[in-house]
Amino acid sequence: MSEHILSLSYGKDSLACLGAIEQLGWPLDRIVHAEVWATDTIQADLPPMVEFKAKTDEIIKARWGIKVEHIRSKLTAESIFYHKRLRGNRTGQIAGWPMINGCEFQKPLKVRPIQLATKGGITYLGIAFDEPRRFHTLNALKKSPLVEAGWTEDMCREWCEKNDLLSPIYTTATRGGCWFCHNQSVKQLRLLRRDYPEYWTLMLKWDRDSPVAFHQDGHTVHDFEHRFQLEDDGLISPDNKGFRWSMLDSELNFRLL
Numbered sequence: 001m002s003e004h005i006l007s008l009s010y011g012k013d014s015l016a017c018l019g020a021i022e023q024l025g026w027p028l029d030r031i032v033h034a035e036v037w038a039t040d041t042i043q044a045d046l047p048p049m050v051e052f053k054a055k056t057d058e059i060i061k062a063r064w065g066i067k068v069e070h071i072r073s074k075l076t077a078e079s080i081f082y083h084k085r086l087r088g089n090r091t092g093q094i095a096g097w098p099m100i101n102g103c104e105f106q107k108p109l110k111v112r113p114i115q116l117a118t119k120g121g122i123t124y125l126g127i128a129f130d131e132p133r134r135f136h137t138l139n140a141l142k143k144s145p146l147v148e149a150g151w152t153e154d155m156c157r158e159w160c161e162k163n164d165l166l167s168p169i170y171t172t173a174t175r176g177g178c179w180f181c182h183n184q185s186v187k188q189l190r191l192l193r194r195d196y197p198e199y200w201t202l203m204l205k206w207d208r209d210s211p212v213a214f215h216q217d218g219h220t221v222h223d224f225e226h227r228f229q230l231e232d233d234g235l236i237s238p239d240n241k242g243f244r245w246s247m248l249d250s251e252l253n254f255r256l257l
């Protein structure tokens with residue numbers, strides 16, 4: 001008999017699968033989560049998310065009797081970042097920021113560990129009833145209890161709220177995903193620098209060592225540092241509206257704000 005495994009991200013849809021599985025009477029043997037690590041000692045999640053996961057694991061153990069398995073790759077974001085390329089036109093250079101072809105952290109740190117942990121089993125994925133654009137990933141081995149039970153994203157959120165399982169990413173400024181993500185908003189970067197200066201310092205170090213820019217438009221973490229410092233000094237507005245990178249080069253422009 002195949003095992004039935006929930007691939008848990010701790011997002012609302014993923015957690016609501018627990019409710020839908022209960023409602024459908026589907027079997028559930030294991031729950032797995034791929035934990036991404038920034039370095040050997042620092043997780044990729046921000047501390048409020050780390051706390052939420054620990055609290056959630058206790059609730060799941062108490063109510064469903066299953067210990068969530070936190071699996072991880074031997075690699076970290078830092079080890080991938082500093083891995084020297086053996087092929088291509090950047091041979092000998094370290095990888096640096098993963099801006100080319102999406103995110104180079106995703107597969108080795110998230111996708112592959114989950115594939116290994118769920119191999120041979122039937123995996124439950126948190127795809128909601130109102131997300132038809134994601135239905136193509138479902139098949140005989142990858143099922144969505146939410147689609148089967150007709151649960152929409154709003155229903156998932158409601159279920160999580162009722163069961164004290166709503167992640168802080170929906171109710172506070174906490175970011176979901178990696179704190180060093182190149183896809184995060186300027187607002188999130190500003191908050192990271194303000195609230196987690198030690199993480200920001202690490203990003204500045206990686207930025208110094210990276211052979212490629214943090215953003216595809218060529219802007220670096222140091223450019224953001226410059227921008228945020230000017231905001232702190234009251235020289236430009238922290239309101240993103242009307243901001244132009246050229247303001248960083250022209251003292252005159254600051255006075256216009």
Ligand code: SF4
Nearest residue numbers: 103105106177178181
């Ligand atoms: S959150 Fe960002 S950095 Fe982390 S795996 Fe996803 S895209 Fe990559």
